[in-house]
Amino acid sequence: MLKIENASVFFEGRGRIVHALDRLNLDIADGDFVVALGTSGCGKSTLLNAIAGFLPLSEGRITLDGRAIAGPGADRGVVFQKDTLMPWLDVADNVALGLRFAGLARKARREKAEGLLDLVGLRDFGRSFPHELSGGMRQRVGIARALATDPDILLMDEPFGALDSMTREQMQQLLVDVWHRTGKRIFFITHSIEEALVLGTHIIVMSPRPGRIVARYRADFVRRLAEGASLKEIRLSDSFGPLREEIRDILHRDPEPKEEAA
Amino acid sequence: MTVIDKLAAFEGEVPSSGATGPRTVRMPAFGISGQPTTLISLVTASLLVGAWWFVTEYGLVSSLFLPRPAEVLHQFVVVARDGYAGAPLIDHVGASLFRIGLAAALAILAGIPLGLLMGLNRFAKGILDTPIEFYWPLPPLSYLPLMIIWLGIGETSKVTLLFLAMFAPICLAAQSGVRSLPVERAQAARTLGATRLQLFAHIVLPGALPEILTGIRIALGVGWGTLVAAELIASTRGIGFLIMSAAQFLATDVVFVGIAIISVCAFSFAHAVRLAERLLVPWRGRG
Numbered sequence A: 001m002l003k004i005e006n007a008s009v010f011f012e013g014r015g016r017i018v019h020a021l022d023r024l025n026l027d028i029a030d031g032d033f034v035v036a037l038g039t040s041g042c043g044k045s046t047l048l049n050a051i052a053g054f055l056p057l058s059e060g061r062i063t064l065d066g067r068a069i070a071g072p073g074a075d076r077g078v079v080f081q082k083d084t085l086m087p088w089l090d091v092a093d094n095v096a097l098g099l100r101f102a103g104l105a106r107k108a109r110r111e112k113a114e115g116l117l118d119l120v121g122l123r124d125f126g127r128s129f130p131h132e133l134s135g136g137m138r139q140r141v142g143i144a145r146a147l148a149t150d151p152d153i154l155l156m157d158e159p160f161g162a163l164d165s166m167t168r169e170q171m172q173q174l175l176v177d178v179w180h181r182t183g184k185r186i187f188f189i190t191h192s193i194e195e196a197l198v199l200g201t202h203i204i205v206m207s208p209r210p211g212r213i214v215a216r217y218r219a220d221f222v223r224r225l226a227e228g229a230s231l232k233e234i235r236l237s238d239s240f241g242p243l244r245e246e247i248r249d250i251l252h253r254d255p256e257p258k259e260e261a262a
Numbered sequence B: 001m002t003v004i005d006k007l008a009a010f011e012g013e014v015p016s017s018g019a020t021g022p023r024t025v026r027m028p029a030f031g032i033s034g035q036p037t038t039l040i041s042l043v044t045a046s047l048l049v050g051a052w053w054f055v056t057e058y059g060l061v062s063s064l065f066l067p068r069p070a071e072v073l074h075q076f077v078v079v080a081r082d083g084y085a086g087a088p089l090i091d092h093v094g095a096s097l098f099r100i101g102l103a104a105a106l107a108i109l110a111g112i113p114l115g116l117l118m119g120l121n122r123f124a125k126g127i128l129d130t131p132i133e134f135y136w137p138l139p140p141l142s143y144l145p146l147m148i149i150w151l152g153i154g155e156t157s158k159v160t161l162l163f164l165a166m167f168a169p170i171c172l173a174a175q176s177g178v179r180s181l182p183v184e185r186a187q188a189a190r191t192l193g194a195t196r197l198q199l200f201a202h203i204v205l206p207g208a209l210p211e212i213l214t215g216i217r218i219a220l221g222v223g224w225g226t227l228v229a230a231e232l233i234a235s236t237r238g239i240g241f242l243i244m245s246a247a248q249f250l251a252t253d254v255v256f257v258g259i260a261i262i263s264v265c266a267f268s269f270a271h272a273v274r275l276a277e278r279l280l281v282p283w284r285g286r287g
């Protein structure tokens, strides 16, 4: 269980204090696919950075299976929005980077990398270099790399935000397959309502200034997707449209950003 | 809504690739990187030599100031056979190469780790920045007399001078290489379980390599200039000394021989670095 308890984050910037997260509580249980949804600037990345251990909390605490989080570690795999593959390593070596840090022998690394590349549909690309791949392919490599060290949870910050809508749907399908097959917990950030609905077993809707959870949903679209339903069937299903509009209303209802005193 | 054309598939034949295969193209990097310039350079060089030949052959310039190409070539053979200024040519070239080679090796060995460290550690930066920023802008020849007083007229003073001249550009390049590391890349490595040492060796160093190699190229340029100047002043061996001796006898052709040797050496060094770049950072500008 990943437990976030009363997490608050204040940034100081240009003489102002920004209240990025306000006493946020969230549990992510085994097998959960939690999607954080919200407009830009509502603290989604701040929350993910705190879970990843990149950012300390101002107040509150985060524990993963009972251990307090004190910094980045291989128990939490991160997939970034920005391309963070190492340009001097080929795809297989990029995927196996964490295994190299763990001291695995080269042969074992390459074998494991091959299996993971298979999982993300890049079987024949182990010897390519990142700059030879498209954005979607690079993002798949990023997912394979994060899975390689067998983390307890996968953290993904708008990983498909830069992709075209067709590639994006392929990647959503792929991610759901990966989730279904590996049973990993996933914390996923997006600002697309449809993406949130399609992917999440749990959806938290956030609002900015200060960053808070204003609504929580459970959804089962992702299970249907994992069991073979198509994205189209899901989008056309009865409950999808009303839920999408309800969430849209919540996001639009957000109070005007109010300035905070320094 | 009307369907205009449901079958928009390409109905023509797929163009056959022919015997030679299809014409492949590649994405050019920014600037001229990757485009061949050898031919252009060769043409320029032959034009320059042609002009040299022309002005000397037709007596437009006295051979005291500018010897003819043939004279220089002849002088090269003579110097190579008989030596010059009390030593065989190979000794002069060897002395210069030894000095710059040793100093470059030391500057690289010290400059890269210290530069990376200065980019990563507040104390290393704070401590080393002051002396480096103080001495680096000084022309090396201005402290050559000090080197001679402290370390004697022998090889130590010259190698130290060269080391100092070449250390700073490499060290500064390594620092700026660290600064250009995207924070997400370091974060990614940390979440993959990298220790500090692994982060340094597997992420920081390769990421800084392009800039380090540029630093080494600059250092070698500075190094050759400093070397020859130092040899002009305080030496009994070396290409700079050979040039100085020849100048005292107004042997312009030998001066030219010396200059030609330096330029061949400097060019070879620069080319070696370029080869190293092609080998070590083929991904430069693409990641």
Ligand SMILES: Nc1ncnc2c1ncn2[C@@H]1O[C@H](COP(=O)(O)OP(=O)(O)O)[C@@H](O)[C@H]1O
Binding pocket: A011, A012, A013, A018, A019, A020, A038, A039, A040, A041, A042, A043, A044, A045, A046, A047, A211
């Ligand atoms: N390093 C930082 N320094 C100061 N303010 C920051 C920093 N990072 C984020 N913020 C502020 O915190 C708020 C939340 O940012 P973020 O978590 O990145 O939002 P999101 O990812 O939801 O778009 C924003 O108002 C942003 O300006």
Ligand SMILES: [Mg+2]
Binding pocket: A044, A045, A046, A157
């Ligand atoms: Mg963000």
